[in-house]
Amino acid sequence: MAPSVSTASIGVTGLAVMGRNLARNFARNGYTVAVHNRTPARTRSLIEEFGHEGSFVPAEKPADFVAALERPRRLMIMVKAGGPTDAVIDEFVPLLDPGDIVIDGGNAHFEDTRRREAALREQGIHFVGTGVSGGEEGALHGPSIMPGGSVEAYAALGPMLEKISAHVDGEPCCTHIGSDGAGHFVKMVHNGIEYADMQLIAEAYDLLRRAAGRTPAQIADIFRRWNTGVLDSYLIEITAEILAHTDGETGKPFVDIVADAAEQKGTGRWTVQTALDVAAPVPGIAEAVFARSLSGHTELRAAARQLTGPQVPAAAGQDADRLVDQVEQALYASKIVSYAQGWNMIQAAAEQFGWDIDLGAVAKIWRGGCIIRAGFLGEIRSAYAADPALPTLLADERFSRQLGEAQDAWRAVVTTAVQGSIPTPGFSASLAYYDALRADRLPAALIQAQRDFFGAHTYQRVDREGTFHTEWSGDRSETLM
Ligand SMILES: NC(=O)C1=CN([C@@H]2O[C@H](COP(=O)(O)OP(=O)(O)OC[C@H]3O[C@@H](n4cnc5c(N)ncnc54)[C@H](OP(=O)(O)O)[C@@H]3O)[C@@H](O)[C@H]2O)C=CC1
Ligand SMILES: O=C(CO)[C@H](O)[C@H](O)COP(=O)(O)O
Numbered sequence: 001m002a003p004s005v006s007t008a009s010i011g012v013t014g015l016a017v018m019g020r021n022l023a024r025n026f027a028r029n030g031y032t033v034a035v036h037n038r039t040p041a042r043t044r045s046l047i048e049e050f051g052h053e054g055s056f057v058p059a060e061k062p063a064d065f066v067a068a069l070e071r072p073r074r075l076m077i078m079v080k081a082g083g084p085t086d087a088v089i090d091e092f093v094p095l096l097d098p099g100d101i102v103i104d105g106g107n108a109h110f111e112d113t114r115r116r117e118a119a120l121r122e123q124g125i126h127f128v129g130t131g132v133s134g135g136e137e138g139a140l141h142g143p144s145i146m147p148g149g150s151v152e153a154y155a156a157l158g159p160m161l162e163k164i165s166a167h168v169d170g171e172p173c174c175t176h177i178g179s180d181g182a183g184h185f186v187k188m189v190h191n192g193i194e195y196a197d198m199q200l201i202a203e204a205y206d207l208l209r210r211a212a213g214r215t216p217a218q219i220a221d222i223f224r225r226w227n228t229g230v231l232d233s234y235l236i237e238i239t240a241e242i243l244a245h246t247d248g249e250t251g252k253p254f255v256d257i258v259a260d261a262a263e264q265k266g267t268g269r270w271t272v273q274t275a276l277d278v279a280a281p282v283p284g285i286a287e288a289v290f291a292r293s294l295s296g297h298t299e300l301r302a303a304a305r306q307l308t309g310p311q312v313p314a315a316a317g318q319d320a321d322r323l324v325d326q327v328e329q330a331l332y333a334s335k336i337v338s339y340a341q342g343w344n345m346i347q348a349a350a351e352q353f354g355w356d357i358d359l360g361a362v363a364k365i366w367r368g369g370c371i372i373r374a375g376f377l378g379e380i381r382s383a384y385a386a387d388p389a390l391p392t393l394l395a396d397e398r399f400s401r402q403l404g405e406a407q408d409a410w411r412a413v414v415t416t417a418v419q420g421s422i423p424t425p426g427f428s429a430s431l432a433y434y435d436a437l438r439a440d441r442l443p444a445a446l447i448q449a450q451r452d453f454f455g456a457h458t459y460q461r462v463d464r465e466g467t468f469h470t471e472w473s474g475d476r477s478e479t480l481m
Contacts, residue, residue, distance in 0.1 A: 008034035008057045010074040010160060011065055013088060014106075015042040018132065019078030020050075021139035022105065025164045027054025034059055034068035038079075066095040073100040074157055081106045089116060098124025101153050105132045107267055110181035110188060110274075114353075117149060117180040126153035129180070131187020133370035134166065142166035144370035145174035146190070148183030166369025173369040177362070178355035185274075185349055186362060189342045192271030192285040194371050195264075196338035197235050199288035199426040204331045205243070205255075207413065211420050212323045213314030216253035220244035222324060230332050230402075233374030262292035271345070278352050280345035283433055284338040287425040309421035323416065329409035334430035336403060339380060340393035341433070360384030394437060403434060 011034035012023040019037075023046065026033045032055040037043045040060045047058050059065035069075065073096060077088050085106055093102065102125060104113065113129030120127040131146030132139065145165045147154060154176040165174035177183040208214045208222060223240035227233070245254040268289045275282040294300075315323050343359055350357040363380035367373060383396035393399050414431055417424040436442060451457035453472045458481055461468055467481040 006068060006070050007055075008032045008068045009070055010034070010076060011036065011069050012076045012078055013037065013062075013065065013092070014078035015046050016078070017136045018105070018139045019076075020046050021136055022076070022078060022132070022143075022164070023056070024050050024053055025140055025142070026160070027056055029163050030054070031160065032057060034065050036060070036062065036065040062091055063095060066092065071097070071099070072156055073097075074103065074160070075100070076103040076105055078105050081108045082112070085112070086116075089120075093120065093123070093125060096125055099126075101126040101128060101149075101157055103128045103130050103147070103157065104184075105130045107131075107187065107191070107265070108184050109270055110185040113148065113181035113184045126150055126156075128153050128157060129184040130161070131177075131183050131190065133187065133190055133366075133372075135371065138166065138369050138371075142173070142369050144190075144365050144368065144373070146177050146183040146186045146365065147174070148177050148179065148181055148185075150179060151176065165365075166373075168364075168368040171364065173365040173367065175358070175361045175365050178350065178357045181353070182350075182355040182357060185353075185355075186346060186357070188267050188270050188274065189345055190366065190370060190372060191267035192275075192282065192289075192345075193338055193342040194235075195268035195271075195288040195292070196284045196342075196426060197233075197335065197372055199291050200284075200331055200334050200338065200430075201235055201239050202291075203417075203422075203424045203426050204327050205239070206422055207327050207417060207424070208324060210422055211312070211314055211416050212320040212327070213316060214320070214324070216243045216255050226328055226331075229328075230376060231328065231335070231374075232376070234371060235374075261296040261298065263296070264289070264292050268292070274349070275345050278345065278348040280341070280348040281433070282341040282345055283429040284334065284341050284426060287429040288338075291423075291425050310419060312420040323413070326409035326413050326416075329406040330413035330427050333403050333406040333410045333434070334427050335376075336393065336399050337430035337433050338426075340399075343380070343393055358384075358388075359390075360388065392437070394434065407431075407434070 009031040010026055012019050013036040015035060015037040023033045023035050034057040035043055035046055036059045043058050047056055057068040059068055075092060077085060079085055079088055085104055085108060102120060108129055117127040117129065126149055128147050128149035132143050134143030142165055145161045147161060158176060162172035162174045165172045177186050205219055208219045220240045220243035223236055223243065227236045227240065243255060247254050247257045250257060272282065272286045272289050346357055346362065347359065360381045363377045363384065367377045379398060380393060383390055383393055390396060394403060410431055414424060414428050448459040452459050452469055456469055458467045458469045468478055469481055470476055470478050
């Protein structure tokens with residue numbers, strides 16, 4: 001299997017579902033692709049099954065794999081994030097030369113990417129931490145691609161990534177995001193928004209079923225209709241398909257035979273942990289992560305099952321029809337809020353890490369290929385085109401009007417949920433965020449006073465400059481600190 005000449009434009013190591021399909025995507029687009037996997041059986045199976053699709057150079061030994069690559073070498077790693085990625089870097093980097101480009105397309109933590117980029121830069125090697133979204137199908141037919149790293153590396157690599165990415169209106173769903181870990185940061189936030197979107201859709205389903213009395217098959221039809229309006233998106237589309245599916249064994253709706261404990265691999269949790277670090281409030285995303293966590297605590301749930309709450313019969317007739325329309329509006333409004341939080345988080349990190357991220361371009365490359373692809377990303381792109389320094393998407397004229405129009409329905413849905421014992425942490429937290437941001441005054445003033453009372457933590461006044469402390473345990477006089 002050892003190649004005699006260096007003919008491959010790119011090499012992919014790690015040929016599980018993502019790497020294998022990305023390699024095929026490159027080959028189908030006319031590139032010669034060197035392929036390698038720690039366990040050679042995967043390399044052989046790729047060639048046996050799909051070798052006819054394009055030009056592949058299979059290699060079992062790392063040295064042969066590297067020798068197959070044209071210079072500057074472009075070597076893409078598609079293995080499990082964390083230790084395995086470091087192991088692969090340690091194995092391959094000694095075989096590379098200055099100017100070569102190592103691309104990590106796994107779901108790496110952006111801090112790992114910053115560390116790896118700095119270490120490889122010392123050796124003159126470019127490290128491009130790249131977010132890839134779209135799952136198995138997207139990897140093959142066109143994912144959304146979020147490369148970080150240097151401008152120089154993007155010049156040598158970007159055209160290839162753009163070619164294999166999804167395209168919307170002729171534009172590639174790939175752009176250079178920013179230096180070092182920016183690409184993986186943006187991919188992480190994409191996944192955080194993905195969690196929020198999925199939680200909101202799940203809450204909408206629960207309300208339609210329990211409060212509006214619809215069956216899964218009827219809800220599938222409702223979701224299909226919603227998918228032709230403002231909610232048009234991949235996640236709404238697949239939800240309709242799932243809800244229409246019947247279990248072959250029992251004949252029950254498929255959704256009823258799946259255990260109700262949602263798992264997570266970690267990118268949603270990273271988003272929330274990092275949001276705290278960069279001081280970006282993302283309660284919609286956080287509630288989605290915690291809702292998955294809560295669903296998995298079966299013992300906790302079993303212990304609490306005897307707690308009481310109202311049993312409200314499902315609405316019927318026109319009331320149920322009205323509720324269906326209200327849930328659509330509440331879902332759209334909550335979705336706008338989640339995306340606004342995600343974009344604020346990217347904005348905050350860009351400032352902190354010195355990344356020059358084009359916020360409109362992020363919306364542009366998420367319109368196709370990725371899991372959160374949705375019609376309204378075009379509106380987000382337009383919002384940032386109109387004002388690149390927009391402090392929050394909620395302030396954009398179009399979104400602000402839509403939120404205003406949806407809010408009566410949104411409040412009605414949250415009220416119905418609360419009265420009917422239906423947990424809607426995503427809808428409720430999003431509405432609370434909306435109300436908190438627009439409030440003239442928040443009760444945070446009382447919290448500041450409490451902090452000063454028990455810990456002399458000081459406070460600012462609304463009527464003059466300075467930092468103050470009140471002698472709470474003494475004569476209650478105020479001192480300018
Ligand atoms: N699956 C998805 O939908 C998506 C996945 N991703 C990310 O893409 C990457 C690849 O994902 P996926 O294709 O699902 O594969 P997996 O995450 O399941 O990883 C399997 C691959 O990692 C290799 N591997 C594991 N440990 C090591 C090691 N120590 N040294 C060398 N190779 C190792 C395996 O090699 P071997 O065959 O020898 O075991 C195999 O090729 C991951 O980082 C994932 O988070 C990104 C977007 C979507
Ligand atoms: O990266 C992805 C899509 O963009 C994966 O689908 C995502 O990691 C799935 O995450 P989880 O297993 O935590 O639900």
